[in-house]
Amino acid sequence: MSRPALAAALVLALAVPAATRAQPKPVLRVTAIPDEAPNELIRKFEPLGAYLSKQVGMEVKFVPVTDYPAVVEGLAGGHVDLAWLGGFTFVQARRRTGNAIPIVQRAEDAHFHSKFITRPGSGISRLEDLKGKTFAFGSPSSTSGHLMPRYYLLQAGIDPEKDFSHFAFSGTHDATAKWVEGGKVDAGALNESVWKKLVDEKKIDPAKVVVFYTTPDFYDYNWTVRGDLDPKLVQKLKAAFLALDPANPEQKKILDLQRASRYVETRPENYAGIESAARSAGLVKD
Known part of the structure; x- marks a missing residue:
């Protein structure tokens, strides 16, 4: 076999396994x-x-x-x-x-909702009672942990930047619940689904943390x-x-x-x- 023919045969032999090799799964x-x-x-x-x-x-x-x-x-x-x-x-x-x-x-x-929570005996029973209190939102980009709670606070005449003594972002809904339970803040807002899960799994004691306001649905x-x-x-x-x-x-x-x-x-x-x-x-x- 001539050198060119041999080279061509080798290329073909090497190419066949490459062509038949399994492609990565998407x-x-x-x-x-x-x-x-x-x-x-x-x-x-x-x-x-x-x-x-x-x-x-x-x-x-x-x-x-x-x-x-x-x-x-x-x-x-x-x-x-x-x-x-x-x-x-x-x-x-x-x-x-x-x-x-x-x-x-x-x-x-x-038909989703945000829950506003506080501790029993905090003196908070409506949104207007939050003036002068400390408060926790979830993440700044959270719908149920920030946007809708902020919207309904503003509707009630509460401007977080002006009317809370201090507010902060906990980062997650479960962290907000723990902040309220532990007294780090007076109140907070979180996703109703996470709230129910925390109560059902006994990760939050409903005798220590109570819901005082539920938003309209969204x-x-x-x-x-x-x-x-x-x-x-x-x-x-x-x-x-x-x-x-x-x-x-x-x-x-x-x-x-x-x-x-x-x-x-x-x-x-x-x-x-x-x-x-x-x-x-x-x-x-x-």
């Missing part, structure tokens, strides 16, 4: 706003991630972040594909990207995809969430961890009220 990158402790977020997500992996035929990887803005930037930069957002974070993501798409929400998220959490994600994959993800059935014991475990009775479709228009409240509270400017 990865769906998922994140969530850090509204609870990191270990709790991972515990809640693992069964859901395994379920989504089977439904869409992809490896699902959870990408933890340190704060709410990082989730928005992850979607904007194409570093994550699917994100669990609060209503306000969705508004921020939509404004930042122009095309973030909310696909599903828990049925409960169409739209809150959703699962959002980046706008340039493959439409076929988006439909598979939506179908997977909508197929979760509380009558199926394994799927009920997933729903219970997500504190959901079921998932329903959602759309950007559902969050117009959140954006309006954010403008009224001075948290969004055009």
Whole structure:
């Protein structure tokens, strides 16, 4: 065999394994706003991630972040594909990207509330009693831990910057509850779902911390995809969430961890009220 022919044969022999080598399995990158402790977020997500992996035929990887803005930037930069957002974070993501798409929400998220809490004997029984008190919000970008509580405080004539003796951001809903229970602040506001979980799991003693005000309902959490994600994959993800059935014991475990009775479709228009409240509270400017 001539040298050119031998060289060609070697190239062909080497090329065949390369061509037949298995391609890496595509990865769906998922994140969530850090509204609870990191270990709790991972515990809640693992069964859901395994379920989504089977439904869409992809490896699902959870990408933890340190704060709410990082989730928005992850979607904007194409570093994550699917994100669990609060209503306000969705508004921020939509404004930042122009095309973030909310696909599903828990049925409960169409009628969500914030809870205002204090200790018995604090002298606080209505929002107006908070003047001169210390107060805790959750994260600055939290819908139920900051935006909507701030909005309803302003509606009641309470300006946090002027009327509290001091206020601070705890970072998470469970931390807010602990701050109030431990006397670090006189009162605080948090997500009603987390509040119920903390009471049910006996992580907060309802004899030491009480709810004194519940906001009117509003739209809150959703699962959002980046706008340039493959439409076929988006439909598979939506179908997977909508197929979760509380009558199926394994799927009920997933729903219970997500504190959901079921998932329903959602759309950007559902969050117009959140954006309006954010403008009224001075948290969004055009």
